[in-house]
Amino acid sequence: MRTSFHRLTEFGLLEPSDLAVVSKWTARKRQLPRNREIRRAGAEVKCVYFLLDGWVMSSVLLRSGRRQIVKVHLPGDMLGFPSLALETAGETLETITDATFCPIETGDLGDLFRHHPALATGLFLSSQKERVALMQELSWVGATSAIERLSAFLLDLHDRLAAAGLVEDQAFHLPLTQEQIGDVLGLTSVHVNRTLRVVVSKGLIERRGRQLKVLDPGGLRQLAQNIAPTYAGKEGYLRLMRPDGVVRATGQSCSEASSNPSDLSIGG
Amino acid sequence: MRTSFHRLTEFGLLEPSDLAVVSKWTARKRQLPRNREIRRAGAEVKCVYFLLDGWVMSSVLLRSGRRQIVKVHLPGDMLGFPSLALETAGETLETITDATFCPIETGDLGDLFRHHPALATGLFLSSQKERVALMQELSWVGATSAIERLSAFLLDLHDRLAAAGLVEDQAFHLPLTQEQIGDVLGLTSVHVNRTLRVVVSKGLIERRGRQLKVLDPGGLRQLAQNIAPTYAGKEGYLRLMRPDGVVRATGQSCSEASSNPSDLSIGG
């Protein structure tokens, strides 16, 4: 059984002093019903959010009125980080289901970098993980067909829900409307509908209302064209945490690519 | 005139001790001709890279053999960060033009978080900025037509090149092949070709070989459907750097969204 803290411990951090920080975050909880804005694009950036329970989507608006859902957040995710680099929020955060989350003020975040380097490093790695996820989604949308995209998306949801302990017997609750799925994948709701039925008719999944059961994970994975990345756990953290004072045994360590004779190496 | 350090100073950092760290990075330079791999997907993650000169692309491969270029890197960019969260590299880094870059070992990066919090914070914010860029690209690819995507992409390149001091008289060198542009935007090279000529015929841009001149920035911006985010400069940094010991005047500070009477607030 996992908790909503699984995203914070995935890189193997949380020293005792870090725990105190996290419990300070979770001291103030907020709840919202479904289909409410947590924060609109253009709003002032005063905090980020730690999602304890429920589904939240983060979306970007286009001038044409169309929207792109850039991330479906599940319990344990941190919300609103990208906007830290912007003058005003760039993404709209909306609840998909009833949700519980903890606001974390930007000033509290900054303290981390000065006083809790291990936790800061973990958040940094977690942000890199989100970048990988965005790269994956971009590759689905840019380079695969509707059925391939949908398969990849459903698998991704399945795996992330499993990590949060929300999958039982290969089945999970999928609260997204078909229009929302379309806005994630760059498809219309009509085409999502048709494509879903194809996936069902192939015997890969089963739908009962909004309950979704994966019948043939292998078949789904075959349809999904992406090469799923393997996330580093503690190793990702350890890679960064070389003990102080160790002398670099540089040599070719970062130069595997330079096996080509025409490559030049200058400086040093 | 800017330098390739503009991406490091954009959030207003670089204390004297940080400068020493950066100059250590740039002590070892590597050069590669165009069309070479810096690092292939699947390779061990030993370092990240600081791009001093030239264009580099980072791409994700699909099992179908198609690729998605997830980022076109320009001088001043940091390369390879997302893979820090992975067991083995998830993105292939390839030079588009002759390029000069500095490998930074992961261990050196980790030191930052313990000993150079200001610089670490800057890298953190820079990563958030890259997330925003990915979100934007995803919104182009997922929710706009070919000509809209192309306009947004050309504008983005223009603005980023301008920030690096590489635009003169609204014109810049565009070393990408049309196939590569297609792999960025999720289009075929054939369609990129046709779409480019439409943009030219509308009098928005001019092409002379691989030199591209923006004739009508306003027209381009109108075609591009995205609401361009405004990046926070030093303010982004200051938001995080609340002086220690200041008591939170919490109140409604993170609760604008809860104006709805049906919202509940628990805990505290």
Added chain:
DNA sequence: CGGTTACTTGACCATTCTCAACGCCGGTGG
């Protein structure tokens, strides 16, 4: 020069979109 790579253009094709209609279900008010 010869060969390769990139660009250009045309004709045809298909995936996906648009528009429209209908049914189902849950909620709400009479």
Added chain:
DNA sequence: CCACCGGCGTTGAGAATGGTCAAGTAACCG
């Protein structure tokens, strides 16, 4: 309790954006 309503899902028919295939041309490089 029933009638109504809105949101969501489903299905069909036709249109369109962009893909595929193919051939020819221009630019570049040894």
